[in-house]
Amino acid sequence: MAETAPSHNNKSFWNELCGSHLFSFLGLKEINKDSLAVFDKAYFKMYPYLKNYVRNEFLNAKDVLEIGLGFGSLSQHIMGSCKTYIGLDYSENPVKIVNDRAEMSGLSATAKALNGDARDLPFENEKFDTVVSIGCLHHTGDTRKTIDELYRVLKPGGHAIIMLYNKNSFRKKIVNPYKYFVAKRRKKYDNYNEYTRASYDANAKGEAAPIVDLYSKKEIKELFARFSKIKIKTENFDNYLFVWFGKEIYWPREYFLKNLAKIMGLDLYIIATK
Ligand SMILES: C[S@@+](CC[C@H](N)C(=O)[O-])C[C@H]1O[C@@H](n2cnc3c(N)ncnc32)[C@H](O)[C@@H]1O
Numbered sequence: 001m002a003e004t005a006p007s008h009n010n011k012s013f014w015n016e017l018c019g020s021h022l023f024s025f026l027g028l029k030e031i032n033k034d035s036l037a038v039f040d041k042a043y044f045k046m047y048p049y050l051k052n053y054v055r056n057e058f059l060n061a062k063d064v065l066e067i068g069l070g071f072g073s074l075s076q077h078i079m080g081s082c083k084t085y086i087g088l089d090y091s092e093n094p095v096k097i098v099n100d101r102a103e104m105s106g107l108s109a110t111a112k113a114l115n116g117d118a119r120d121l122p123f124e125n126e127k128f129d130t131v132v133s134i135g136c137l138h139h140t141g142d143t144r145k146t147i148d149e150l151y152r153v154l155k156p157g158g159h160a161i162i163m164l165y166n167k168n169s170f171r172k173k174i175v176n177p178y179k180y181f182v183a184k185r186r187k188k189y190d191n192y193n194e195y196t197r198a199s200y201d202a203n204a205k206g207e208a209a210p211i212v213d214l215y216s217k218k219e220i221k222e223l224f225a226r227f228s229k230i231k232i233k234t235e236n237f238d239n240y241l242f243v244w245f246g247k248e249i250y251w252p253r254e255y256f257l258k259n260l261a262k263i264m265g266l267d268l269y270i271i272a273t274k
Contacts, residue, residue, distance in 0.1 A: 010139065010210050014091040016203045018135075019043065019071035031097065033104045036076070043073040048257070049235050050074065053269050054132055056081060058159050062129035065153065067118045067146070068136020069094035076101050078132060079111035086128075087113035088121070090140075118146040126155045134163040135267070138213040139201070147223050154274045160227070162270040165200060167214035170264040171238055172196070220270060227272040234265035 017023075019039070026042055028035040044050060054074060058064075059081040069075050069089040075098045079085040085107075087098045098113035116122050118133070118140050131154055137146045143164070150160055166172070180195050188206070189195040198208035215223070217232050224230045237256035242249045253261075 010141070011091050013203060013207075013210055014089075014139070015093045017071050017093055017097065018201065019073070020204060022046075023071070031100075036072075036101065036104075039071060040073040040076060043071070044077075047236070049269075050134070051077065053161050053163075053271065054078065054134075058130045058132075058161060063127065064130045064132065065121075065123070065128045065150075067121075067131065067133040067150070068139070069098050069113060070135075072098040072101050074132070074134060075113070076105070079107050080105065082130075083110065085111035086123075087111075088116045088118070089113065090115070090117055119149065120145075121149045121153050123153045125152055126158075127153050129155055129158045130161065131158070132161045134161075135165075137162060138164050138215070139209060139211050141211045141213075143213055143215070144223055148226075151226055151274060156274055158274045160224075160270070160272045160274070162272070163267050164220065164270065165212065165214045166234060166264075166266055166268045167216045167219070168264065169234075169266045170260060171199065171266055172214060173264070175238070215268065217268065220268060224270065224272045227274055229273040231271045233269045234262055234267070235269055236266040237261040238266070 022042060023039055026038060028038060054077070059078055062082050063084045064078055064082040066075055066078055066085070066087045069087045072094065075085070075087050079102060087095070089095050092115060095113040095115050102108045102111040102113070114122070118137060119142050131150045133150070137143045140146050154160060176196055176199055180192055189198060189208070194208050197212040198206065200212045201209035220232055221230060237253045237260060239253045240251045242251065
């Protein structure tokens with residue numbers, strides 16, 4: 001399902017690094033080795049399952065491409081574990097931070113980030129053992145093309161580890177319609193499409209990401225049909241605040257990660273073998 005703003009500038013939107021909210025929330029100001037270490041610890045605490053997908057068997061002694069870099073926490077993990085690392089992002093700031101990370105960690109000889117578009121990868125066929133892309137392809141406007149491209153650059157037997165938003169999540173199916181139509185969040189956004197996009201990714205001003213596409217497991221199986229094997233799992237959940245007889249009850253997302261998130265979680269994690 002396409003949720004795209006009528007006119008958009010994806011490149012400039014993502015120049016505000018995704019993770020900027022978390023960086024400020026942690027009280028961090030300047031980007032340096034120490035602040036990034038604090039940020040990365042918080043990032044992996046928030047996504048405790050992530051390294052179970054991007055696991056060592058797909059990294060150790062492998063040539064790895066990562067697409068969609070953001071603040072680069074996962075990039076840092078991958079570049080420290082693989083043989084060679086290339087990060088690719090459409091926007092300049094994610095590329096800069098990942099190159100700075102490589103330099104700060106003394107890994108520039110084997111790790112670098114480049115500016116480029118997931119829809120038209122600037123690499124020869126069958127170059128990589130592993131392609132990782134977490135929360136990016138659904139922002140490109142042509143997820144199918146990006147999957148064809150990553151299939152092309154993967155070696156036979158190589159793996160793609162991808163996260164795409166789940167169309168059948170608790171948020172999308174139940175919470176968003178309630179919040180928009182009943183709890184009147186529509187006051188802030190022009191239409192339901194814009195509200196939906198903002199509920200997934202918004203910048204510091206609260207503006208919605210220009211392109212956010214969501215997928216069902218069935219659609220993902222179809223998109224990855226050329227791969228010989230595919231596994232899909234559901235992860236991630238929101239925090240919830242309920243009001244019960246005037247009393248506020250807060251349910252942190254950690255309560256849901258091992259139960260409801262496995263059924264109606266926000267994200268679909270895909271491991272596909274070429
Ligand atoms: C939501 S962030 C995810 C970043 C990181 N993987 C994470 O999980 O924190 C999406 C990233 O995808 C990048 N992106 C968006 N469209 C892209 C495209 N067509 N090609 C490459 N990167 C793109 C954005 O610049 C941004 O850094």
